[in-house]
Amino acid sequence: MPRIHNFSAGPCTLPVEVLETARDQMLDYEGTGMSIIEMSHRSKPVQAVRDEAVQRMKHLLDLPDNFHVLFLGGGATLQFGMIPLNLLNKDRTADYTHSGAWAKKAIADAKGLGNVNVVFDGSAADFMTLPDPSTVKSSTDATYLHLTSNETIGGVQWKDFPACDAPIVADMSSDFLSRPFDVSRFGLVYAGAQKNIGPAGLAVVIIRDDLLEKCNDGLPGYLSYGGHVAGDSMLNTPPVFQLYMVNLVLKWLEGKGGLAWAQDMAAKRSGLLYDTINKHNAFYRCPVDAKFRSTMNVVFRLPSEDLEAQFVKEADAAGLSGLKGHRSVGGCRASIYNSMPMEGVEALAGFMTDFAGKHG
């Protein structure tokens, strides 16, 4: 079976070169006579992988020294809880922006642990738009302001970030490493790995010293950011396979040209799809406010749900997989992360044009 083009929202396609390396090293990592996943996490090779991944991340993001990079098991969903467990309490307040399905989960966890102000609520607009960042201010007593940089289900994406007084805490799960950003506005950035970073089962957390110092004491060991920083992401046995794969993906991204390359490619991939939708706007329709359309998740509708089902089915038969929209909103969605080759997007654009010609 040849490799097919995989437009899943995540887990999603990974660079072929990375998969080939994982395959070739599966029984013998660099002449050690064992797999990297069979080695003690205290061994030199595993520690070197962790150190390399941290250094690559710092370099790609141009991180100042007052930020710490953590790789943690449990995914971004655990972070929805860990953030307020560490940073909120009954005497503290956080601002949250409600931009869609993922923001909603983050808000739900925070509400049980402290005072939450929802400073933007997109529900009345069905989460098809976002606020002008310059209008978003934090409350005077906010410990942080939380936002979701990209909503995979709605297909909306912050193009710039608020310049608010409170440090921003951002769930960047679905567009992390797809563009440069000014990290100095952020106190904590987190992302599940399974979009642009590697396989599912790991979250990257980047935390600034001043937020680290504000963390609550007395938490269970695994739930304390301080413990993970002190343990250099090896407070406990980490998900070694994911660490290894993340390091390979970051190396691959460096070779491609880093975040500038990622941003340029994201614009090209998403541009081609949005252009195709516009060109056939009697057939395809993107419901998202043009100012906030995601470069990662292109959502679109066809004239009927029957045609959408047929589109997904025929695309799948043509080697274009994973185009069904999220079950909560329906429609179609093409997720086009860093690892999606341009040929995949061109094949999809061609298929869309043909399909519109036949059924439009």
Added chain:
Amino acid sequence: MPRIHNFSAGPCTLPVEVLETARDQMLDYEGTGMSIIEMSHRSKPVQAVRDEAVQRMKHLLDLPDNFHVLFLGGGATLQFGMIPLNLLNKDRTADYTHSGAWAKKAIADAKGLGNVNVVFDGSAADFMTLPDPSTVKSSTDATYLHLTSNETIGGVQWKDFPACDAPIVADMSSDFLSRPFDVSRFGLVYAGAQKNIGPAGLAVVIIRDDLLEKCNDGLPGYLSYGGHVAGDSMLNTPPVFQLYMVNLVLKWLEGKGGLAWAQDMAAKRSGLLYDTINKHNAFYRCPVDAKFRSTMNVVFRLPSEDLEAQFVKEADAAGLSGLKGHRSVGGCRASIYNSMPMEGVEALAGFMTDFAGKHG
């Protein structure tokens, strides 16, 4: 490089057949044209892997229907916190047995979240022994009694379990699936994957209905057992690679003969090493009470620390890796989990005999 014999305490050696399957399927899972780690966790192949792994686990353990099998990211260390977060509060009490380094971590997390009775404390005996299980009773008001079935660092292992009134909550990380056990005494069993189950980055949690019903409300989503049960281990994106590997390891274990085979092999492997120590008891010494010596982690001392260092170094050069004792206790340790072939143990026993002959 030929495969070497890896005696690491965990992550540890995996079945060669499992690694070969992972290698062969890395770019194309069963003709789908993509890797299993690139697929949506809502896809049929990934759901089938989860379902198979759950069924195999139920079958291997002969689990009654009132138990739920969960596969969760974060490892056993997260469970140290999740258990008291779910089952304790300021009005509830739990009994804990303090058998060594791992029990200590579990106790530390519980103490912050409820009332903890330490019903056995092995610290005075340097954790080299355990209590007679028939003497271990639970407190009248205990929600559960916690024990650590095997301590990887000390090398002590419960050979039978208390018949106490409270349900037992057991950390079986390092000897899970190495022997049959009467699950009816247990309310919750958990284990990090990286010994007998698969690669690091996943914990299996087996929870009984009555304990599930006692779980506290209002926890962050990821930290609630109820949420994970409702989501069939897919409340969030799980560590798909580990799920896949666990399923392969369980299939391999079934093929070998299940827990009866595992128990027999564990007795043979550990028996050969303890016999070798006894045969050369002027040179090797096992500090652990003979009644509680682990079948998974054989710890032993040599006449001096210099000889221990030389032993570890020469063994490594002979293709016998990972024999250094834990940094907190020193000495030597051979970890011999299900995947360790008998040839590896025979090679080690031969090396030990030769080394004692040369230096004894």
